[in-house]
Amino acid sequence: MISIARPLLGEEEQVAVAKVIESGLIASGKEVHSFEGEFAEYCGVKHAIAASSGTTALELALRGVGISPGDKVVTTSYSFIATANAIIYCGGIPVFVDIEDKSFNLIPEQVENELKKDASIKAILIVHLFGQPCDMNKILGIAKKYNVKLIEDCAQAHGAEIAGRRVGSFGDAAAFSFYPTKNMTTGEGGMVVTNSDRIADKVKMYINHGMRTRYYHEVIGYNYRMTNIAAAIGLCQLKKLESFNAARRKNAAFYFEKINNDKLILPENVEGHVYHQFTIRVLENKRDELVKLLEEKGIGYGIFYPLSMPEQSCYREYHFKQEYENTDLIKTQVLSIPIHPALTREELRYVVDALNLF
Numbered sequence: 001m002i003s004i005a006r007p008l009l010g011e012e013e014q015v016a017v018a019k020v021i022e023s024g025l026i027a028s029g030k031e032v033h034s035f036e037g038e039f040a041e042y043c044g045v046k047h048a049i050a051a052s053s054g055t056t057a058l059e060l061a062l063r064g065v066g067i068s069p070g071d072k073v074v075t076t077s078y079s080f081i082a083t084a085n086a087i088i089y090c091g092g093i094p095v096f097v098d099i100e101d102k103s104f105n106l107i108p109e110q111v112e113n114e115l116k117k118d119a120s121i122k123a124i125l126i127v128h129l130f131g132q133p134c135d136m137n138k139i140l141g142i143a144k145k146y147n148v149k150l151i152e153d154c155a156q157a158h159g160a161e162i163a164g165r166r167v168g169s170f171g172d173a174a175a176f177s178f179y180p181t182k183n184m185t186t187g188e189g190g191m192v193v194t195n196s197d198r199i200a201d202k203v204k205m206y207i208n209h210g211m212r213t214r215y216y217h218e219v220i221g222y223n224y225r226m227t228n229i230a231a232a233i234g235l236c237q238l239k240k241l242e243s244f245n246a247a248r249r250k251n252a253a254f255y256f257e258k259i260n261n262d263k264l265i266l267p268e269n270v271e272g273h274v275y276h277q278f279t280i281r282v283l284e285n286k287r288d289e290l291v292k293l294l295e296e297k298g299i300g301y302g303i304f305y306p307l308s309m310p311e312q313s314c315y316r317e318y319h320f321k322q323e324y325e326n327t328d329l330i331k332t333q334v335l336s337i338p339i340h341p342a343l344t345r346e347e348l349r350y351v352v353d354a355l356n357l358f
């Protein structure tokens with residue numbers, strides 16, 4: 001069986017975790033601070049604040065830029081549900097826009113249309129989906145023109161870049177996830193990054209029950225802290241991230257070169273992509289057929305995602321607009337195939353053969 005994702009944890013992580021356990025200081029402390037410092041440096045930003053998950057990091061980033069009850073936030077119709085949920089946790093209201101059929105990322109022109117129509121919109125929350133950076137030239141221009149906050153969901157895009165500038169450094173704040181299927185992992189975990197002292201200060205308060213001074217609570221905060229055990233793993237994984245991403249890119253290059261089938265559309269082959277997923281589109285309504293073939297051959301796959309976010313039944317009471325032209329087609333076509341760094345050349349060939357035979 002070739003799995004769709006495999007976290008790569010080795011002896012370095014085992015030794016680092018054992019050290020933390022021996023120290024007895026397993027909650028947030030020295031390792032968390034080191035991880036924050038190194039992650040900020042990696043992204044090219046001033047501050048990084050470690051959180052308990054990507055979801056809590058995203059909520060903290062939104063709270064940090066000031067999203068509060070009733071605030072509207074433009075975002076993509078197509079992402080993992082955490083993107084929209086984070087807005088809702090803050091009392092905000094997502095305003096969904098359609099995606100580009102090539103990049104699977106939100107359409108900048110549609111973001112601008114929404115901002116033009118409704119001057120009360122406070123922010124844009126973009127997602128660099130599957131590891132491909134959004135069109136930051138356009139999006140930064142729009143955020144500036146309409147004077148709204150910009151938040152990046154980088155949960156699938158650690159190390160992705162545009163012209164040498166890493167994602168997470170473009171917006172007012174950004175969030176990363178370290179769930180085991182992501183480009184690097186800490187088990188569960190997340191990170192907020194920002195260049196703003198004020199936002200960093202707010203996030204540090206919210207993450208720790210609204211305290212600056214112990215037991216003096218200035219705002220109603222949360223316990224969204226990361227543990228030293230997770231941070232020790234994160235420090236090791238961060239050192240390996242560049243090699244993980246290089247392996248993902250090499251695997252993608254192999255697929256681009258070898259997959260040859262009219263019934264399949266491959267993802268965009270762009271620089272700066274970190275291929276969290278390698279997501280193909282299956283034409284002619286044949287996805288079920290291909291799924292059956294992959295199952296027979298023992299090849300793991302993923303359908304990210306079968307539904308748009310606005311049509312999820314958890315949001316039924318919100319009565320979001322339901323129709324998004326590209327999303328509604330693409331959700332019926334997408335299929336992600338194994339791309340993770342642990343794949344062997346032999347396994348890649350086996351996947352290619354199956355797809356070309358189809």
Ligand SMILES: *Cc1c(COP(=O)(O)O)cnc(C)c1O
Nearest residue numbers: 053054055080082155177178179
């Ligand atoms: C994984 C993911 C999240 C949430 O991260 P968790 O660490 O699982 O909470 C948020 N947004 C996107 C796009 C994701 O893929």
